[in-house]
Amino acid sequence: MSLARPARCLFCTFSRATSAGPRVPSRQFHLSSIQLSDRKPKVPEINAPEGKTLEEVYRDLKLDDFKPYTEEEKAALKEEYTPEQIAAIEAGEAAIDPKDLHEQFRLRRDPMRLRYLDDLSSIEPGVDKHVRAPKTNSDYNATFKSDDDLMEDIVEYFVNAPEEPEPADLVRFLETNRVTHGKEENELNGHSAIAPNLLNEGETLEHMGSDIKERPRYRTPAGELTYLNPNEPTEQEKKLFQVTGYSRDYIKSLYVKDLVVRRVSNQTRLGKIPSMSVLAVAGNQRGLMGIGIGKSDEIIDACQQARARAIKNMRPVPRYEARTIFGDVKGKVGAVELELMHRPPGFGLRCQHLIFEMCRAAGIQDLAARVNRSRNPMNTVKAAYEALMSQRDPEEIARARGKKMVDVRGVYYAGVKIVPPLPKPGVAQGKP
């Protein structure tokens, strides 16, 4: 018998506590008091929400519930809504008879009912389906083939025709040969009077009607009219402006050159897949220089990639007196080991063409270079870049050693730092 059991009145044997369920005559293994069965459960029942459920609302619905707004309610509404919205609410109230509302209000039970509260006034990206522009077969840039193009088609047909051509083949060719340049669906199943196009040229879902301006056309150097604006930057260029923050004029003025162009191939189980790899250098000829590598199936695409990356990678190259480098530097990439050596004014760039172009892009005019061991072009460029970037700033060295530093050349010329004139704009615009 546990001492924790509360003392009970002897005269209270008829109370509920005594007659309640069987008392367990077993040992108690814990110190807390016995839970008597007549006690209330500790956790109260979860209270029903204060408001009514939709079912209850529906069940208790009376005709009197649909009353017009009182003046007080209208005043409260005015605080919440604009006058236009209030007018709309009142118009809605006037349009629907309360009797109809009482008789026709039903809770939806069909499987298509909404399981959340929504007035369906806006399109929600996570829940609702996207609204897309209608698909069209039209191609507004389609043009008819010229006589020459049609002649070429015929010539190609006869070149590829079998040894003994059948008349049926020729008929089939004449029936199926296309007469326009552009989208095939436009020719086969374009819009017509029976199935007119949903949107006219230049129209979008937002802008329809007669205020659509005709798209401007531009004449190419060959004399043809196109919709492509030659002065408008391409998508790639736009991206470059965005990434670098340089203007179009500035990028045009940069010195860009493709240094290494290689055909590379990837050996797969399907065979060799060739592509082009280009290494380009870019610089402003005033101390900024960068290199970039581009790879693509097409040589033009690879060049564009490489040039854009070179421009993006442009970093400041330290230059002594804006003409040569600070001290002799060494670079090593792979088996290419090279040295770049500073030289006096007027010495020129006495080095191999790859390093010459890099120095020209960076605006270095006096330099000698020696490339030892391997002379792999790509690694030479990388090693030269590494060497140019590994120059140590004399000011930093002096500060690290706690010494005062004086440029003796500057002292010789009455303390004036010599900066050569900037390169002419014609030179800067030199493009490969």
Add this chain to the structure above:
Amino acid sequence: MSLVNLSHVCSHLNNASKARLALTSINNTKLHLKLCLALQNDGLISSVVRGSRAPPPLHPILGTPSAVDESEGVEPVTQSNVASRRLWLGLKYWQSEPVLGKLTMVSKPTKRVNIDLAGLRRVIRGERSNSVEGLRSPGEALYISTDKGIMEARECVEKKVGGLVLCRVR
């Protein structure tokens, strides 16, 4: 004058600066001490202290051992403890790069290289003199053992002395 030990010192200092150590010790010899003092004079190392095998106490403000430490005091060198003395060098770093770049020996234990004043003049102008390369990079220094002590090449030219070329700092 053991160039073998000096070569070991050069290698050890290169390794210590690559490992970014703040304090390291080398053998206590007169040659090492003079070279280290020349290095300290040029701001390449922060401190040179002669101590025992245990590192000397750090200066409370400088954070490196100090040769003239008022609070702790430096143990004087006696005949009984001279064999256990070592030179403790404080290494310097600037923007996570060692200030003492790379030490290379010019004279080798098997081939000592001497240079005269005319040769030194060419070397400090960046030209080559016999087997000694010119000083062509900013911050490059050449240490020469002369009659007037161990000095940097430019100081030797000022004092018009030549001598044994010990090592080069890049």
